[in-house]
Amino acid sequence: MGVDEAAYQQIHPSIKSISVNKNQQLLQAGDICKYTFFVEKGILRLFGLDEAGKENILQFGTENWLVSDRDSVYFKEPSNYYIDALEDAVVVLLDEEFIESLARVTPSFRKKNEKLLHNHIRHLNKRIHLLLGASAKKRYLEFIKMYPDVMLRVPQWMIASYLGITPESLSRIRKDLAKENFAPY
Amino acid sequence: MGVDEAAYQQIHPSIKSISVNKNQQLLQAGDICKYTFFVEKGILRLFGLDEAGKENILQFGTENWLVSDRDSVYFKEPSNYYIDALEDAVVVLLDEEFIESLARVTPSFRKKNEKLLHNHIRHLNKRIHLLLGASAKKRYLEFIKMYPDVMLRVPQWMIASYLGITPESLSRIRKDLAKENFAPY
DNA sequence: CGTCGAATTGATGTCATTCAACTACAGTGG
């Protein structure tokens, strides 16, 4: 996160790091999300359920990513989303207190945090743009371009969920691409 | 924006307010977005073009809303999006300097701004969730529930664009709803 | 091995798109 070591030492006491097992839940809809999770190792995923019970994946988070329901953390409202681990993982729990400490110790932190927020928004806008305008195939190609690592580490049906299509459709899309001599790696 | 009058007076000089005509462009892809637009009157719209030249509407902004390509403002990068006015409008131009002044004069401003960012993210997440999981009909119903005013003031084909469907499809959806005795107003 | 979930494949269905025709209406110029 670009935080220097001296600052880290000062606030160290308030940092909690935990290990989580594959498939372990870190957040459930209805609960208030108390932490922002910084992924030290492994993969987390943030998803919601629609009324048909289908999972819609909003975000994958691999090493050095932040995952959380920012709304729930920030507004202290019950979350509508779920977070779980797709691999055994190590995550750092960043709570309100931590954020405040950090802001006190390194004044530039607030700006960095703001920057992260802006980046997040940029991301979301791009994704909406794609969902509005692009075919499933194009969205898939965009995905593997942006997240080649994720693509190799999560099951295919989850990628389908992220893209907003069924696993069957994604399978067919991949078959198509193979025919066209497309090789992502 | 919840800024008190005294603060307003202090920073007044750096506030620029302009009138724009219907259809006037405020931002073009390729340009750097220098301002965040606060809509005092009228409606603005933020949209992108896909490679087929189709407009994808990311946001409508009516009275008291903020519209901008936050990324472009913040990172000072050329924007990928367009902003124009759907009605004759009056908008306040908020630039970097303004934001800084405000942060200096009212220390709580930074927090308010952060809150706006979080709200924005909440919004975008919800929209993605809908785009991933919900039918066109459900998305339309959601839309008129969230933005009844917008729905009355912008042409139907733009709403279709916002929802990610064609104008024809939206027309049919409305016909369906009418048959089911659905009356939004 | 045998089991279970993931992935593929085929047959069929559904929703939304596309293309085209037509209506309604607002704005423009004669």
Place this chain on the structure above:
DNA sequence: CCACTGTAGTTGAATGACATCAATTCGACG
């Protein structure tokens, strides 16, 4: 004031993209 034009909206028929359902196959793991 009326004809002319262009844009929005509606409707129909045909097409296409993706979903659904069902049947295998594949592959990891006990």
